[in-house]
Amino acid sequence: KQSRKLKNLQPPGPPGWPILGNFFDLGAAPHQTLHKLKPKYGPVFGLKLGSVSTVVIQSAMAASEFFKKHDHDFCDRKCPTMLTAHNYYQGTIAFGRYGKHWRMRRRICSTELLMNRQTNEAARLRRKCIDDMIRYIKEDVAAAQGRGEEGKVNLARLLFLMSFNLVGNLVLSRDLLKSGSKDGKEFFDAMNDVMVWARKPNLADFLPVSKWLDPSGIKRNMVRDMGRALEIVSNFVKERVDELKLAEEQETKDLLDALLEHTGEGKQGPDSISNQTVIIIILEMFFAGSETTSSTIEWAMAELLRKPDLMKKVKEEINRVTGPQRKVEESDIDNLPYLQAVIKETLRLHPVVPLLLPRNAIDPETWEDPLAFKPERFLGSKIDYKGQNFELLPFGSGRRICLGISLAHKVVHLGLATLLHSFDWELGNNICPETIDMNERVGITTRKLIPLEAIPKKRVMDAR
Numbered sequence: 001k002q003s004r005k006l007k008n009l010q011p012p013g014p015p016g017w018p019i020l021g022n023f024f025d026l027g028a029a030p031h032q033t034l035h036k037l038k039p040k041y042g043p044v045f046g047l048k049l050g051s052v053s054t055v056v057i058q059s060a061m062a063a064s065e066f067f068k069k070h071d072h073d074f075c076d077r078k079c080p081t082m083l084t085a086h087n088y089y090q091g092t093i094a095f096g097r098y099g100k101h102w103r104m105r106r107r108i109c110s111t112e113l114l115m116n117r118q119t120n121e122a123a124r125l126r127r128k129c130i131d132d133m134i135r136y137i138k139e140d141v142a143a144a145q146g147r148g149e150e151g152k153v154n155l156a157r158l159l160f161l162m163s164f165n166l167v168g169n170l171v172l173s174r175d176l177l178k179s180g181s182k183d184g185k186e187f188f189d190a191m192n193d194v195m196v197w198a199r200k201p202n203l204a205d206f207l208p209v210s211k212w213l214d215p216s217g218i219k220r221n222m223v224r225d226m227g228r229a230l231e232i233v234s235n236f237v238k239e240r241v242d243e244l245k246l247a248e249e250q251e252t253k254d255l256l257d258a259l260l261e262h263t264g265e266g267k268q269g270p271d272s273i274s275n276q277t278v279i280i281i282i283l284e285m286f287f288a289g290s291e292t293t294s295s296t297i298e299w300a301m302a303e304l305l306r307k308p309d310l311m312k313k314v315k316e317e318i319n320r321v322t323g324p325q326r327k328v329e330e331s332d333i334d335n336l337p338y339l340q341a342v343i344k345e346t347l348r349l350h351p352v353v354p355l356l357l358p359r360n361a362i363d364p365e366t367w368e369d370p371l372a373f374k375p376e377r378f379l380g381s382k383i384d385y386k387g388q389n390f391e392l393l394p395f396g397s398g399r400r401i402c403l404g405i406s407l408a409h410k411v412v413h414l415g416l417a418t419l420l421h422s423f424d425w426e427l428g429n430n431i432c433p434e435t436i437d438m439n440e441r442v443g444i445t446t447r448k449l450i451p452l453e454a455i456p457k458k459r460v461m462d463a464r
C-alpha cells in the first residue's frame with residue numbers, strides 16, 4: 001500500500017491499456033518480462049496493474065535505498081483476493097496488514113518456531129524428516145526396480161513430502177505422513193489443491209470490479225479446498241485443547257501450544273488471538289514453509305545434474321568433511337563453503353518467491369554472466385542472503401523479511417547435502433544433462449514446470 005505522497009511520486013513506466021493498465025503485458029513469467037523492460041525504463045519504474053500502482057526495483061543500489069529509506073512506507077501488504085476465502089486474510093502473517101496484530105503474531109512464531117526454545121528437539125526433527133526421505137527414496141527405487149523399471153524417483157514429490165512433514169512435526173508435533181494417518185493424507189491433498197488455486201494469476205486482484213466473476217471456477221474451488229484444509233487443522237487444534245485440559249502440567253512444546261497460550265477466556269487486547277487465527281497461522285506455516293524449501297533443493301539438484309563437474313566438486317567437499325560413512329550434520333554446514341555457494345547460486349538464479357510478495361530485487365547487472373549457474377562467484381565473497389546485501393534478496397529484507405529464513409537455511413543445506421552424500425545420482429535413459437527441462441511455472445512460488453526425476457544409485461565408494 002502506498003501513501004498518497006508516495007503515490008504521487010510513482011515513477012514513469014511503460015504505457016498500459018485503459019483500465020487494465022500493464023496487467024496483460026507481464027506474460028507468463030512476469031519476473032523475466034520486468035527484466036527485459038529494464039534497459040528501456042531503467043532500474044526503477046512504475047507499472048499500473050489494473051487499478052494498482054506498482055513500483056518495480058531492479059538494482060542493488062535502488063533496493064538498498066528503498067529498504068533504508070522507505071521500508072516502513074511499503075511494509076503493508078495486500079491480501080490476494082483468492083485468500084479472502086473463509087476470512088483467511090484476518091489471520092495471515094504473510095499477507096497481513098502491517099500493525100500491532102501482525103507484529104504480535106510474527107513475534108510468537110519467530111520466537112517459538114524459528115528461534116526455537118527447544119533447539120535440540122527441533123534439530124532432531126529436521127534430521128528425522130530428512131532421514132525418512134532417504135528411506136522413502138530407497139523404497140521407491142526398490143518398487144520401481146520390482147516393476148522392471150530403471151529406478152527413477154520423483155524427487156520433486158519426495159522433497160515436498162519431507163518439507164511438509166517437517167512443518168507438521170515442528171508446529172503440531174504430528175507425523176502427518178505416517179502410513180495410516182487418514183487426517184494427514186486428507187490434509188496433504190487439501191493443501192496441495194489450495195496451492196494449485198493460489199498459483200493462478202487473478203485479474204480480480206488488480207481490477208476490483210471483476211471480483212464477482214469466476215469464469216473458470218477458481219474462486220469456488222478455492223473456497224471448497226481452503227474450507228477442507230481449515231477444517232482438518234481445526235480438528236487438530238480441538239484435539240490439542242482437549243489434551244491440554246487433561247494435562248496436569250502445561251509445557252509449551254510446539255508452535256500450536258505457544259499460539260494457544262494467547263487465546264481463551266480472559267485474554268483480551270492486542271495480545272490475544274482468536275481460535276480462527278490460530279488455525280490460519282498453523283495452515284500458513286505449511287503454505288510458507290513446505291514448497292519454498294523443497295523447490296529450492298529441487299532446483300539445486302537440477303542444476304547439479306546439468307553440471308556433473310560441479311556435482312563432483314560438492315560431493316567431494318562433503319566427503320572430505322564427513323568421511324564416507326558418517327551422515328552430514330547441521331554442524332558441518334559452516335565447513336562446507338562450496339555447498340553454501342551452490343545454495344546461494346540456486347537462490348540467486350531461482351528465487352522461489354520472485355515477485356508476488358513485493359519488495360524482492362533481481363539485479364542482473366551486479367553479476368557477471370547472470371544467467372549462468374556458477375557457484376564459484378560466491379567463493380571468497382561476503383555476500384549473503386540475510387537481507388543486508390541488496391544484490392541478493394531471495395528472502396526479502398527489512399520488516400517483512402522471511403520469517404523462516406534460519407529454518408530454511410538449515411533444511412536446504414542439510415537436505416541437499418544428505419541427498420548428495422547418500423547416493424550417486426543419474427538421469428537415466430533418454431535424458432542427458434543438456435536436455436533437462438529448466439522451465440519455470442510461475443505463481444506465488446516459482447517451481448520447476450516439470451518435476452525433477454532422477455535415479456539414485458548406490459554410491460561408487462559403497463559398491464567397491
Ligand code: HEM
Binds near residue numbers: 289292351397
Ligand atoms: C528457501 C525457502 C524460503 C524462501 C526462498 C522464502 C522467501 C520468502 C520471501 C521472499 C518472503 C517475502 C519477504 C519480503 O517481503 O521482504 C517471505 C515471507 C515469509 N516467509 Fe518465507 N521463504 C522460505 C521459507 C520459509 C519457511 C520455512 C517459513 C516458515 C515455516 C517461511 C515463512 C514466511 C512467512 C510467515 C513470511 C511472511 C513474513 C511477513 O510478512 O511478516 N518461509 N519468504
